[in-house]
Amino acid sequence: MSAPADFQNEIYLNGLGDALPGLPTDLTRLEALAEGRLSAQAFGYVAGAAGSEATARANREAFDRWRIVPRMLRDVAERDLSVEVLGTPMPAPVLLAPIGVQSILHPDGELATARAAAGTGLPVILSTASSYAMEEVAAAGGDGPRWYQLYWPKDRDLAVSLLDRARAAGYTALVVTLDTFTLAWRPRDLDQAYLPFLRGVGVANYFSDPVFQKAVGGPVTDENRSAALLHWVANFGNPSLTWADLAFLREHWDGPIALKGIQHPDDARRAVDAGMDGVIVSNHGGRQVDGAVASLDALPAVADAVGNRIAVLFDSGVRTGADAAKALALGARAVLVGRPYAYGLALGGEAGVRHVLRCLQAELELTMALAGLTRPAELDLDCLVRG
Numbered sequence: 001m002s003a004p005a006d007f008q009n010e011i012y013l014n015g016l017g018d019a020l021p022g023l024p025t026d027l028t029r030l031e032a033l034a035e036g037r038l039s040a041q042a043f044g045y046v047a048g049a050a051g052s053e054a055t056a057r058a059n060r061e062a063f064d065r066w067r068i069v070p071r072m073l074r075d076v077a078e079r080d081l082s083v084e085v086l087g088t089p090m091p092a093p094v095l096l097a098p099i100g101v102q103s104i105l106h107p108d109g110e111l112a113t114a115r116a117a118a119g120t121g122l123p124v125i126l127s128t129a130s131s132y133a134m135e136e137v138a139a140a141g142g143d144g145p146r147w148y149q150l151y152w153p154k155d156r157d158l159a160v161s162l163l164d165r166a167r168a169a170g171y172t173a174l175v176v177t178l179d180t181f182t183l184a185w186r187p188r189d190l191d192q193a194y195l196p197f198l199r200g201v202g203v204a205n206y207f208s209d210p211v212f213q214k215a216v217g218g219p220v221t222d223e224n225r226s227a228a229l230l231h232w233v234a235n236f237g238n239p240s241l242t243w244a245d246l247a248f249l250r251e252h253w254d255g256p257i258a259l260k261g262i263q264h265p266d267d268a269r270r271a272v273d274a275g276m277d278g279v280i281v282s283n284h285g286g287r288q289v290d291g292a293v294a295s296l297d298a299l300p301a302v303a304d305a306v307g308n309r310i311a312v313l314f315d316s317g318v319r320t321g322a323d324a325a326k327a328l329a330l331g332a333r334a335v336l337v338g339r340p341y342a343y344g345l346a347l348g349g350e351a352g353v354r355h356v357l358r359c360l361q362a363e364l365e366l367t368m369a370l371a372g373l374t375r376p377a378e379l380d381l382d383c384l385v386r387g
C-alpha cells in the first residue's frame, strides 16, 4: 500500500492500478452510478433519508458554508496524517461508518468491506445489523482495526451476549447508536414497502446468537424463521432507555465506548458525566429526524462543550477530503464516511471500497498540504472562514 499522496502519482503514471478502472475519483459521482447498478429498492434504502430528506441535503450544504484559507511557505514536505482515537492508531483520521445489511449492495457485503479497510489500516465499525456474523467479518478483516456498533436490544442478556462475542472476536471499541431505536419515516422505503430485515438480511448477528436462539426455541430454521423475525422486530431497539442505563454498558464493556447520534452540547456533557470515552456527532446521514440540524452545524458547540475531555468524532455528509478537513477544523478528531463506501461496494466489491478509501485519504492529505498543514492537530478554526 503506497502512501496516500502517492496514489495520485500512481493514477497519473499507471492508471487506476489495483483500484477499479473507470470508477470516478470525485466521490460525489458514485451515487448516480450506483443507482444504475442496484435494484430500485436497494438503492432507495441506501440513498434515502427521512421525510422530505431536508436534513440529508442540509448535511451537504453545511460544508459549503465554510471555506479553507490556505497558508503558504510552511514546509509541508513531511506529512503525517496518523492519529489515535479510542486507543486505536490509524493512518488517517477516517473510519468506516457502521452500515448494516451490506449484502443488498454486493454479495460479499461486510466481508469485502472488512478486507478493503484492513488493506488501508483504517478502522471499520461493524453494525449489529450486518449481513454476516461478526466473527466471520473479523476473520475477513484479519489484523485490521475493528470496532463494534451496538443496536441496544430490549433483552439485556442478548445485549451482553453481543458484547461478549464482539470482545472475543477482537473488536476493541464500542459504538452505541442512540438515534435509531426505531426506523424513522422513510418515504422511499415506505413507498416500495421495502425493509431488508423482513427478507432476512441484517439479522446474522441475532440469528447466530445463543441467547437469541434460546429465546426462539433453538437454531433458526425454515420452521421458526417467521417467529425469529418477529422476535427480532420486538427486540431490535428500546425506546425506554435513559442516561442512567449507560452504567449497564460500562459494567459489561471494559474497552472504550462512544455514543453515536449526539447533536446537542448538553447531551455531549452528559456523555462525559456518564464516563463515556467519545461522542459521534451524527444525524445518521439524515435518515432519522427530518428537519434536524445539519450535522456539521451541530459540531462546534459539541466540541466546545466537551473540550479535550473525550474524543469527538463526526459523520453525515462527508464526501471529499475538503469535507473531512473542515470537520476536523471544527473540532472533530476523526470523521466517519458512510454512503460513499457503500456505493464503492456496490460498484466494485472490495476493490470499490478500497478505491473510495484511498481517494478520500489522498484527497485529505493533498488538501491539507496545499493549505499549509502537515498534521490533523493543526486543523482549527483559524484554517476556515464562513463562505
Ligand SMILES: Cc1cc2nc3c(=O)[nH]c(=O)nc-3n(C[C@H](O)[C@H](O)[C@H](O)COP(=O)(O)O)c2cc1C
Residues within 6 Å of the ligand: 045, 046, 047, 059, 097, 098, 099, 100, 101, 127, 128, 129, 149, 177, 260, 282, 283, 284, 285, 286, 315, 316, 317, 318, 336, 337, 338, 339, 340, 342
Ligand atoms: C444503508 C445505511 C445503513 C446504515 N446502517 C447503520 C447501522 O447499522 N448502524 C449505525 O449506527 N448507523 C447506520 N447508518 C448510518 C451511518 O453509520 C452514518 O451515520 C451515515 O451513513 C453517515 O452519513 P453519510 O452516509 O452521509 O456519510 C447507516 C447508513 C446507511 C446509508
Ligand SMILES: CC(C)CC(=O)C(=O)O
Residues within 6 Å of the ligand: 100, 129, 180, 182, 183, 202, 284, 287
Ligand atoms: C436500523 C438499522 C438496522 C439500519 C440503519 O441504521 C439505517 O438503515 O439507517
